[in-house]
Amino acid sequence: MTTLAVRGLTKTYHRIRAVDDVSFTLTAGRTVALVGESGSGKSTIARMIAHLVRPTAGEIVLTGPDGEPVPRRAYRDHVQMIFQDPFASLNPFHTVEHHLARPLRLHGRSRDEVPHLLERVSLTPDFARRRPHELSGGQRQRVAIARALAPGAKVIIADEPVSMLDVSIRMGVLKLLGRLQREEHLAVLYITHDLATARHFSDEVLVMHRGRIVERGASDDVLTRPQDPYTRRLAAATPDPASRFSRGGLS
């Protein structure tokens, strides 16, 4: 079973600790939500796990299905990332086909799998010929999800995957991610500032504040009965019409 363990992860920018001694484990078949406000360090963690940013201290250990640590050069076969802005994460110059065929070939698979990949994210195979500007935000994000699946990765880092999308299509994309996670037995790190989707979409929640994890636990416990004062303030600040209207009339 593929697991990714993060231990004592720290990133310092100009003596400011953007990420401070963070540890957690991602296991197959489970979704961990990392919630926090902008500047709390959650994207930096995503970029360190995706090997885009080098940690100042700490380690990221990936264990393969055989129980052995995965060597560095094979790391990207197992760990992939979905970016926040689907309007920025697809190259405007290239077709959808290019975006999927390249990762397939880089990880020793055939480009014939492109139609199959598109089907898995609920797009028809004729999308392969199109370019990003011809797609809606939701369709783009589906292509980005397919790209992350292309190398056969079992660990997916989803950095705010729906916050740039129109509200009415967010649920569709989140449901798709949930379905893939169950079908493929993926380990997912869901990074978000939205407590409500974190609660419904994840098994475990980590609350980040100024680079540190201030509270962690099962998502229902943390978000409905928060212990940490910061988590409480976050939960209280989230707009919740249910608190204004109880079914049947004004409360």
Add this chain to the structure above:
Amino acid sequence: MRPKLAAGLGLAGLIVLFGLIGPLLTGDPATIRDIGLTPPSGEHLLGTTLTGQDVLAQLASATRGSLWIGALVAVMATVLSGIFGIVGAYAGGAVDEVFSLFSNVMLVIPGLPLVIVITAFVPPDERGTWNIALVLAITGWAASARVLRAQTLSLRNRDYVAAARVSGEKTWRVIGVEILPNLLPVLASQFVFTVVLAILSEAGLSFLGLGAANSSTLGTMFYYAQNGFALQREAWWWFVPPGMVIALFGGALALINFGIDEIINPRLRDRPRRKRDVVAVEAEIAPVEPDAVLTVRNLNVVYQSSPPVHAVKNVSLTLRRGEILGLAGESGCGKTTLAYAINRLHRPPAEVTSGSVTFDDVDVLALEPEELREFRWVRLSMVFQGAMNSLNPVTPIRAQLQDALRTHRPSMSAPDRELRCAEMLRLVGVDPARLGAYPHELSGGMRQRVMIAMALLLDPQVMIMDEPTTALDVLVQREILNEIKRLRDELQFAVVFITHDLPLLLELSDRIAVMRDGEVVEYATAEDVYLRPEHPYTRQLLASFPSLTGDRGALIR
């Protein structure tokens, strides 16, 4: 194709064709005849030179020579600028520092004098076309390198470059396949620019007698015309044609460059004005509700582009005194267009085709410019989308707040103005001591509060807030929402609050209008929208926001 690009390509194509085919048709330019200097005639279409050489034949071979130099220099300079600009910017760190230092040093060396010095060192018989081209390329690449570097710096931080790295692409492939194609328009325009520059520089050198030995270019034509006293002998046919070729070719390439610019940046495109296709419908003015402060009736706004976009369709809304009206909708539904039209801030091609906006008893759409200026901000103010970035970064916020007072209340004394600004800041929860601060010294939430203070400064009856908290974190958003509610209760102004965040509106507003594709599909009290939504789209929007406190799991799993 864009007209400028087509004209440029056509003209440049003709000149290139003349340079390629001309020399084959016009005979040997070096043939000396004993007819001397003759004006254009049937036999010699552009006349002859002092030694009886045919000017047309010379022009053809000179054009060929100049184009060849231009192309050679442009290829070499583009390769150099690509290496120093693109590779340096992508590599970053010390490599970038050294490369850009080198480009900057090259940039400040004055080009033409350096070229003259270098070419003067090379003995005339070794001064071949390639040598001259090399010298011109070495002195001409630096400016392009800087442009390419800036563009690459912006491209290398794009998410698709990061995504390519995450999928395991090698560095050279990231540069060549992901970044380079997106630089093509910039590269093309730099290339074209360098061609013109090279042809002009070479003409200058040849005119000074420092050009390539035994070459024939437009510059050498000038050189011989000058030495033959063409000007004094009034032999215009000797020097005007090469001048025309240079001018036309430069003009053609400039047109091509404009065309490329328009492709890179669609905003530069000329927008042809269209006749309006939408027939204006006179809306009957409905009776105004008794305590209404702002009434919008059957408002239609059309973007007169081709095809016209009907952005706001027959919208009717009423804002009562002290009411918070929520306007919910997704991107592109017309909610911002509606807000702008209410304030008459819409600009062509947007046009109000029919309907009315009534403020108390003022017909807003009929106001004269001067009346409109007095009306805006005094009675109806607005907090814009991304307002926290709409403060002027180079003046302290005091000056920006006082501006509104100085314009609308000219009789107010300076100490009173200061007092009023301080009072407003206190009202929105910002320490008045920060009046002297510049916008960058304040956090995003504070800047947003300053914008709200500015909107409150003149005691408006209505404030339109367009996504005022979208860019803010949830804790700051909560503070600002509480502030708005408190201010509404204290000052009794009415608010139109525009956002895509329906739960926020359900909590904040008295009534909510849900917009979709320019239409208001649902308009009811917040309670009705939440508990008894009628339109399927409203239900879909409600279902898009899972509740933090409600039952878990039904939505996703």
